[in-house]
Amino acid sequence: MLNLDIKRQLFLCCYDISDTARRERICAIVKSFAVGGQYSCYECFLSRSEYQMLVRMLKASSEPGDSIVLQPVLSYEEVKYLGVATAPVNLGFTYIG
Template identity: 40%
Template sequence: MRHTVRMNGRHLFLIGYDISDPARLVKALKLVRCHALGGQKSFYECWLTTQELQQTRNALNRLIDPETDRVVFILLNAGTESLRLGSATPIDHGDYFLVT
């Protein structure tokens, strides 16, 4: 049976988005990047509490145009090794989580 590794009540999510409007794209980037540990372009790895997930989801839902934009939240199993190609680096799970 697989389960996700939790860190201080947080779950690891991959958040991806495809936003058609440049102004909304910048706002989405700022919303997601404040939680991100790493990522590339429109995909970011984020450790989120249930409350942070709900707040981020609600904020992005208010921001996007549901006719043209897409957002996906994928719950990752942090205990599974990832397959990486090119210059991709592994997610740093560390022994601590710094909140600023």
């Protein structure tokens, strides 16, 4: 079950969209909520209202056949980062603009 009772929850948002214009639009939406990521997978610390807003924006911008996954990271264990990956930072706010 999604735990949005806490102030912010870490989510991974990944997408696979074949249409270039729509993919760029989805990427811009996701990156406006993201604290890190690359290509088509981003980390987002979201409050309940930010989560709901992101879902509404993604639904409005996607079409049947698009694949978008917004997966909560529910583990309380330390996240492992390999290669050049860096840990996401919960800055306590989300900048949209």
